[in-house]
Amino acid sequence: MKTAFYRHLDDLEGKNISIRYQTNRGSYFPAHWHPAVELLYILNGTAEITISGKKYTLVAGEFIVTDSNQIHESRCALAYTEICVHISRAFLESYMEQGILPHLVCSRETLTHKDLPWFLEICDLFKQLVPLYITQPPAMNLACEAIVMQILFKLVNHFSVSIPAEEVPAAGNQERLKEILLYVEEHYSHSISLEEISAHFGLNREYFCRFFKKNVGLNFSRHVNLVRLSHIHFELLTTNDPIMEIIDRNGFTNYKLFHKLFREIYGCTPRDLRTSKSAGAEN
Known part of the structure; x- marks a missing residue:
């Protein structure tokens, strides 16, 4: 992986x-x-x-x-x-x-x-x-x-x-969070709705949103998009496949949001990254 x-x-x-x-x-x-x-x-x-x-x-x-x-x-x-x-x-x-x-x-x-x-x-x-x-x-x-x-x-x-007993995260909650993160890793290339994933884990939609934000520090939709982004970044550096093809197969359908997030996280555009990769290979 x-x-x-x-x-x-x-x-x-x-x-x-x-x-x-x-x-x-x-x-x-x-x-x-x-x-x-x-x-x-x-x-x-x-x-x-x-x-x-x-x-x-x-x-x-x-x-x-x-x-x-x-x-x-x-x-x-x-x-x-x-x-x-x-x-x-x-x-x-x-x-x-x-x-x-x-x-x-x-x-x-x-x-x-x-x-x-x-x-x-x-x-x-x-x-x-x-x-x-x-x-x-x-x-x-x-x-x-x-x-x-x-x-x-x-x-x-x-x-x-020593953490007070009331502050120790419940083992069940920790395991549930790990299962959610693993689920995203296995399904990020497809659309994952809040309704779908909360139902998959037998949780109320609103509770799921609060639970995820509290334990991960960002909302679920942003997390999924950042996971997609990390895979896209990897493929941009390790393959010569067309950029749009890479974006599509990793589950991003909102191209405007993709470019905004990519620049926010990596400080450049996908094309700039490819250019710097080529320049580095030549040197």
Whole structure:
């Protein structure tokens, strides 16, 4: 699958810690989840990430934590460079008493005055990864993972919280949301009406709309269109098929809305994207 709402992390297979350095331009990952804890540190540029329906804007020099199995999406219309770290949840729990790990919460917006020194210390640790990546000394991975372990130690001790029982999302609601996202992934190339999908999951139309908006952070119709958009973007970069043919087979029928959304998310037109792709191939 080109975009998976349960995101399988190939780079974490056989590992406990995965560290990636990457530059993105016009990237968009629709709402998804994975069992790993994710740490995202921005080196330059800006990015937006929505976690459990709440939107955060990240700027250079700061990081955010997405705990395991949290529904999240990320986007960036302009270029940004990031360090993305995934940590196996089971690996992290193996260090905890009785294998229990409280919920990890850390972002600029959630900081208190007493938290700031710890947040800045973690930012400094992320910065230490950069020269290692540039120079790539022998046993670089050993040094990088040692730094990540220091980051995890500070997160667990200063940014982990026990969630009150009344605030813990019901397991049934979480599973229902995942099923809805998977349904969209399987049917996005066709028309999906609110009446159809709410009936499919045995929900009242109005309740379905409120449930989806609360947990994903945007309305259902926009989510479906953004999923279509991500597939179209992928095919524009990986095929030479005509643009209109790609748009049609991915379920977009409102061409005016398509072009508006595409420019909003990716910062260019589909034709501009194809042109930059060709120019990059020639270079």
